Amino acid sequence: xEPRSEDKAIEKGDSGSPASPPESGTSPPVxxxxxxxxxxxxxxxxxxxxxxGSETDAEDVTQDVLLKVIESLHQFRGEAALGTWLxxxxxxxxxxYRKKRxxxxxxxxxxxxxxxxxxxxxxxxxxxxxxxxxxxxxxVLSHEAQQLIEKAIAELPENYRVVYVLADVxxxxxxxxxDILELNIPAVKSRLHRARLMMRQKLQPYFEELNP
Amino acid sequence: xxxxxxxxxxxxxxxxxxxxxxxxxxxxQHLSACPTCVAFVHSYSMTISLSRRLAVQPxxxxxxxxxxxxxxxxxxx
Numbered sequence: 001x002e003p004r005s006e007d008k009a010i011e012k013g014d015s016g017s018p019a020s021p022p023e024s025g026t027s028p029p030v031x032x033x034x035x036x037x038x039x040x041x042x043x044x045x046x047x048x049x050x051x052x053g054s055e056t057d058a059e060d061v062t063q064d065v066l067l068k069v070i071e072s073l074h075q076f077r078g079e080a081a082l083g084t085w086l087x088x089x090x091x092x093x094x095x096x097y098r099k100k101r102x103x104x105x106x107x108x109x110x111x112x113x114x115x116x117x118x119x120x121x122x123x124x125x126x127x128x129x130x131x132x133x134x135x136x137x138x139x140v141l142s143h144e145a146q147q148l149i150e151k152a153i154a155e156l157p158e159n160y161r162v163v164y165v166l167a168d169v170x171x172x173x174x175x176x177x178x179d180i181l182e183l184n185i186p187a188v189k190s191r192l193h194r195a196r197l198m199m200r201q202k203l204q205p206y207f208e209e210l211n212p
Numbered sequence: 213x214x215x216x217x218x219x220x221x222x223x224x225x226x227x228x229x230x231x232x233x234x235x236x237x238x239x240x241q242h243l244s245a246c247p248t249c250v251a252f253v254h255s256y257s258m259t260i261s262l263s264r265r266l267a268v269q270p271x272x273x274x275x276x277x278x279x280x281x282x283x284x285x286x287x288x289x
Binding site: 043059063066070071141146153169171174189199204207 | 263282
């Protein structure tokens with residue numbers, strides 16, 4: 001079986017990978033599975049939710065990513081490597097999930113013409129995506145403002161949405177995004193600028209209301 | 213004198229501090245005389261700052277439970 005893209009990310013030995021062996025005697029304590037779920041669960045869930053525009057799909061991706069992280073704990077040297085790697089495998093897992101869903105939906109649209117045995121991968125994901133409006137914690141922005149911005153992000157074309165979320169929501173540098181998405185930095189900047197222009201256009205009517 | 217289009221094209225680097233001092237001065241000079249670009253830069257910057265203030269939505273409790281169950285099951289195998 002061909003390894004999935006996130007599996008390749010685990011095996012990859014670059015700076016964002018957990019594959020480097022621990023330094024004997026100097027390694028910081030590795031987090032426990034419970035800590036992984038508590039500390040990194042929201043990070044993975046929110047990133048996946050914004051990339052996919054669906055809370056339900058994000059739950060599936062979060063579960064897969066966190067289990068993969070827990071299984072790979074022994075490979076980490078510290079939280080910095082884990083943080084970078086988490087972004088990478090979450091993005092890869094979310095994009096792979098979206099592709100799989102698109103293939104399933106395409107297949108299902110012609111299912112009535114095909115014999116049932118040609119569709120073995122019915123995984124039960126029959127739920128429709130819902131916009132990630134959610135209930136934010138704290139009072140960072142008003143609930144209405146959160147919804148407006150989340151909706152605008154969800155409406156961005158995927159290539160722009162992923163770069164925008166990584167840069168302007170997650171706060172990653174252009175170099176980190178280029179590394180994760182395997183793009184060059186000018187391409188990242190170009191997508192980010194266009195994404196910001198689209199976001200600005202979508203939010204323009206609401207700036208006065210959103211202005212704190 | 214640079215144009216409004218130049219400001220648009222240089223804005224990302226201008227805001228991240230990656231523009232050369234000479235180009236930066238040119239943008240500043242343009243902004244001092246162009247209210248349209250001032251408004252544009254303001255709304256562009258506000259778009260970024262609002263997005264950075266989005267709250268983190270908590271992981272659904274049932275998802276945490278699902279992960280714990282799957283992890284426990286995998287450990288028993």
